[in-house]
Amino acid sequence: MADIDIRAVRKSYGKTQTLHGIDLSFASGEFVVILGPSGCGKSTLLRMIAGLEEITSGEIAISGRVVNRLEPRERGCAMVFQNYALYPHMTVAQNIGYALKVAGVSKSERETRIEETAKIVGLSEYLARKPAALSGGQRQRVAMARAIIREPQVFLFDEPLSNLDAKLRVTMRAEIRKLHQRLSATSIFVTHDQIEAMTLADKLVVMNKGHVEQVGQPLDIYHRPASTFVASFIGAPAMNLFNTRVEVETASVLFGGAQVPIDPVLAASLRGRDVTIGIRPEQCAVSADGRGVPATIDFIEELGSGRVVHAEIDGLPFASVIGEHMSVRPGDRVGLELPPSQLHVFDRDSGRRIDIEINSSFPQQVAGVSQLAIVH
Amino acid sequence: MADIDIRAVRKSYGKTQTLHGIDLSFASGEFVVILGPSGCGKSTLLRMIAGLEEITSGEIAISGRVVNRLEPRERGCAMVFQNYALYPHMTVAQNIGYALKVAGVSKSERETRIEETAKIVGLSEYLARKPAALSGGQRQRVAMARAIIREPQVFLFDEPLSNLDAKLRVTMRAEIRKLHQRLSATSIFVTHDQIEAMTLADKLVVMNKGHVEQVGQPLDIYHRPASTFVASFIGAPAMNLFNTRVEVETASVLFGGAQVPIDPVLAASLRGRDVTIGIRPEQCAVSADGRGVPATIDFIEELGSGRVVHAEIDGLPFASVIGEHMSVRPGDRVGLELPPSQLHVFDRDSGRRIDIEINSSFPQQVAGVSQLAIVH
Amino acid sequence: MEKRAVFNSWWLPILFALPQILLILLFFYWPALAVMKWAFTLEPPFGGAAEFVGLTNFDEVFSDPFYWNSVAVSLVFALCGTCFTILVGLVLAIAVDRRLPGSGLFRFLYILPYAIAGPAAGMAFRFILSPERGLMASVNAAFPDFWNPAKYGSHALILVIVIFAWKWAGYTFIFLLAGLQSVPRSLTEAAAMDGAGPIRRAIDIQVPLLAPTLFFLLVIMMTEGFVGSDTFGIVHSTTSGGPNHGTEVMVFRIVDEAFKGLNYSGASAQSIVLIGLIMVFTFIQFRFIEKRVHYK
């Protein structure tokens, strides 16, 4: 177990800078998920921690020791790769035991430890097989076993689930979580899947274009996204966002020809400012009687467990999640109610969140959410 | 526009039979989705309609004309491939216009039509690019444009979205739907993604191992799956299924040591029979006060918009979707309430659904669905 | 492996294949038939009626110690040549695969010898490694007769093998480099994470994963060594098979026997033996190319 400090780390490939000064620190035993869109630099960061990529500037310290110039094997990290990177010419046992063999561990000890590890991941019966003869999930387990056997201080996962099918992904997600609870080594898990991120993380790091956008607990980030980017990246269907301007007099913003009330305290502090307002689809209600912002229903997606109404307001798309019981059809003109407590306000230029009373507003919001959920 | 009749179609590769007698008919202008796990024969069926695969036995008729012995180009179908199959050496315009060129359409007319089509799919600015210089979504659009320009009677899609990332998939899904509304050619769309299937289909065909498992409207299939296979394949998290036996006396089934009441009429007709009972995770409530089937909470997944509680009953996993407000923790012993109206009953041996009052039970169920969006 | 998508026409494929098939029938199968015929007759140099002699020609070939000498020389040549080319190619490929600054230039340079004809290389090497000139003269001055390919068959054999290896090392290098680069980078990275240093990675991961390429090259180079056009060219232009049959490889002997010795029949018999030998290689190779030694 080890804590990790990342200080002002930058990475450039030739002239293009990929990471623009990352500062992060992870506590020992924490399960950290790094989430971000493709190409944002997640893997690069992870691989710099592993020692597979040189650090252009800045420092990475593991357990307080700066590792910048250490080779991968000296850093005490183990890594699970997206494509598992199993050695195709070795059996499962050999794959799992390779690190020990390199380390010069005696054959008998190696065998004992391979068996132990295989038991943990449920592979005992497959030790003699080659990776080619394994299913996707089993391969994934071999990759995990290979990491576990080294008893590393740090586990690194680079999108280890993205090659699995939907069903298996859910299962393996659970297994990784369990494994972490059992071994409690510091784990860093890279993904671009927000569900994975939400369900796995103790600490969630959202990255975008080589910057850290937000760090925090998953639910905290879900409920208080620090920027429009985070807001739209986390949650599905994505948060609805629209640009407008705050009117202090009415404590509201103008949207789709209607006045949407907002928190007056907030409104006062934002007078006349250009803002972006966000609201999650599952938190705005559709009223057939025309209350709220007038909208035209574009089309409706039936999910079985619910429906997503895709509406148009002022030509902009707007989504809302509704229950089965409401009868709406494409082309209907409806009203969308946007509860003030559920609105997220962002600065239009910087895209950063604007909050007035950070501490007081949060519990309210949470309470509000649950109420809404019950209503539906 | 054309209707399609598939009559007793079989397909064998050498000795192994891949499709075991498929009978389907699609109305003109319908959007049909064929859903099934990998290897079930979806693509094979689609390709037989297209004329890319020989029909071992049976008949396929398009607009009443049997096409078994026609070349692909004579069938009036256009196809969008999973990997798009764009011609890598041609520009977007050339890709789109190739079919016209082959057909000997004059250059000037070709150009006009290419431009029109490109406008429809929003590619007007990219006409001069090669496919390599396009993003995944843009490539997908080129593939669509290539199909559209031929003004086919039938559109065939073979998992056209599965190479896209989650976000883009949602967007393109909507676009395909819109396009269909606009062109209203008969469309057959193959996928193994149940969300795609649910959201797109007018008519949903669920296949398994070369057989058609169920045909119907998506919601109908969601709410009344014809077999355990369909039940577990559609909906996420998947429907909970457990095997038990019906006790007529108590009009209940035994599960996890508790008696779960079922419809007495049903119970009476099933006396002593081995059945499989199913319930969707979003339709069983967790009660902290121990009502219902006793269960131990294994772990909880936070999705932001809700939570999935993974519990264990008798050592079997059982999932339930709950709201934000409930405070439960791993290890808690709770009760799971299974409302009798939400239970699906299947024959244990055949896996087929058992229904008594088909017409009366359906609306009840719909009303009872509680709302929590689990959208991937 | 079969393609799934195919066209249905019976005459088009024939039309497309015809030109080459015709050429092959003419210049390959027909001559092969003639070789068969000559091998069983005594073909007079200037042509004319030839007497059928059964297996006499083969008898003669097999009872000729110099024939067996040529088999041995060919074997040594092909085996050593193959080993050296592959070894040099492998070492260089592993080095270049590390992608240090400047390795691109080396990659470019290494392939160049492939362009050179065996005979031209032979002539140049005759000068470069000539015993009384340059480097070797200095060595010979210190240790008399240390290097004298004109005198010692073994030296001459080394000389032609060196030329062969020089010319083909760049070729194997390219294939091996490609092989290395198609070994997923994550595998070497995984090995690095597992604690293996660069050399250990090369031995444990890269080389085993190159097995298909290595085997492919082994067969290709063996064939090249036995019957490649350069093999004849190199031997003919540097040592002419000498000294004292020391570098008389099988192809050289065949050509020499036929054209110098005017013994078409004996040469044909030898050709047939060689063809049989190569067929075995071909067979192995096809088994291999069609069913690669894949781990997947």
Add this chain to the structure above:
Amino acid sequence: MIQRTPIADALTYVLMVFGFILLIGPFLVILAGASQTLQQINSVPFHFLPQDRFLENASAAWSRANLGSAMINSLIMACLVTVGKVALSACTAFAIVFFRTPLKHFFFWIVFITLMLPLEVRVVPTYAVAADLFQPFRLLISALTGIEVSVEWNLLNSYAGLTLPLIATATGTFLYRQFFMTLPDELAEAARMDGSGPVRFFVDMLVPLSRTNMLALTTIMFVYGWNQYLWPLLMITDPAYKTTMMSLSALLPSENGLPDWNVTLAGSLIIMAPPLIVVAVLQRWFVRGLVATEK
């Protein structure tokens, strides 16, 4: 890249430089020798530095071995072999890969057996065929019909004779086949859906798509054609058709003359130059073409 160790890096450079000396060193020696005077080149120890006499030596070599016409002949031969091979093998590979016909396997084997049997082992009878190309047909006709025809076509001392037998091999076909096999099935299917027939598919899709392979094959075949040694040596007796490889022996210092290796080396450098240039220029595609199909 994996975090580097300085020692491994140094070792790598040592190896690469060693490889450089091994593989490029000979070129440098040739270059040095080719630019020296008679005295310099015969001095012991050898001077590895190039001098300024290259042009003189080259022109001496040029006239000694009559390189002018030989270079032209070699160029023609190499180009014909290249073009013929590139075109024919594409056609054959197309027939073999993209059609489902019973003849497919027959074609496959009949072509691929030749892969491992180069000209050298069947050179004598091939010579006879080249001398009388229609002999097989005559025999066939007279065997079938009893009619004796007396058409003859002699390929000796002609460009056709120099090139046709070299085109009749399988290397290129093999390369194309491997490449065609890697093309996704959907490509042909999409073309079929678009209404394209086989010929159209070949022209519109395969030909442009196999450009890299064509360039790879071009490299291989140009080198192969240019470097042909035995075949021209046997079949060309007319100096008008002499190729550069045949001029090699004329470049050697004459047996009774001066050991003017400087001229010899300059000449050999001229002879080596064209394939060297082709490989240098096309090497990117050469490598890509080989690699894409080999793997």
Add this chain to the structure above:
Amino acid sequence: EKTKFEFWYGLSGDLGERVQDACKKFNDMQADYEIICTSQNGYDATLQNTIAAYRAKKQPAITQIYDAGTLDMMLSGAFVPAKKLMADNGYTIDWTNYFSGIANYYATAAGELNSFPFNSSTAMFYYNVDAFQKAGIDFKPETWEQVEEAARKLKAAGFECPLGFNFDTWAMMEQFSAIHNQPLATKGNGYQGLDAELVFNKTKFVDHVTFFKKMADEKLFVVKTKQLGMDIVPAFTSQTCQMIQTSIADHGTVGKTLPEGVKWEVAMLPVWKGTQRQNSLVGGASLWVMAGRPEAEYKGAAAFLNFLATPEMAQWWSTVTGYIPVTKTGFEGMKANGFYDKAPYKGRELAIASLTYTPTSENTRGIRLGGFTQIRKEASTALEAIFMQNADVQAELDQAAERGNAVLRRFEKTYAGQKLN
């Protein structure tokens, strides 16, 4: 329109260019024919290419075939006999004017010439007079004993290579056997039948090789080959070696190449003391007219051959090369105008002397063995093994003879039923 016809020859280098001169002279002096002369770079290549071309029906009208290929040609039936050609085309040639030693080699048993003697030679002994003087040698090397003594003295005087030799069997084996009246093969060296057997492994030749081997071991005789970097002629002209035995054809080249002022001489090949010297064998090559050409070409060929036989041309040819005149009148003419008296031509008359030293015997008439190229190669391989790999003299020569006999037997079988005429 001129009738064009081809002439292939084996000479190369300096000698090859003289052939071109002759062709040019012919083309310039008449307007009916044009001869196209092509060097095939070597005697063996010429034979080989001629055969290949003949099989392909692309043979030249005239081809130059060396002594060793004579029987291969004679039995081929692929040529027009010289006498017939000239008679058909209306030329009268005095066939008796050819030196009998020369004519014998190329004529049928009945004495009719099949081909035209063209460039005839014999092997001679070249030595560096300056070096001899420096080493204090005051005798001419007429016997091998003297050669040995000279070699020792030269060595003592610091000459690294007193005598240079290679593995060419022509001088060392064939000429040696002739002048020592030793047979190479039974049946009069093959003149009396295809069933001749090689016997060079049972004659004085064996002792001779043994002697050479001893000398070589003492570094008195030194191997000089092309493969070793320098053949014997350049070794001699660069004064690396002081004695060599080679063809009189090289006389011109040696004279031109040796630095000005260096004194050198040729002598007849040495004999072992007490040996009754016999005439040496004629070497070089003759011109064959190939069958199967259009009639018109034969007219040209005849004209050309007639042109070569004119006394002026014969004299010019002998002057610019070292080849000996092949006709008696040619020789007499040159002798009469003092050609042989002064440098650089002085000494060439010794070649004629050597050739005509005695009337020919069974062993000196010539060599009439099939596949002789191959037999030479076997013998020279044996020499190579003996001198380079220290192989046993007798064993190697036995093996060479045995392998050579196999060649003869195959030849006999191939031409079974054919008779030597």
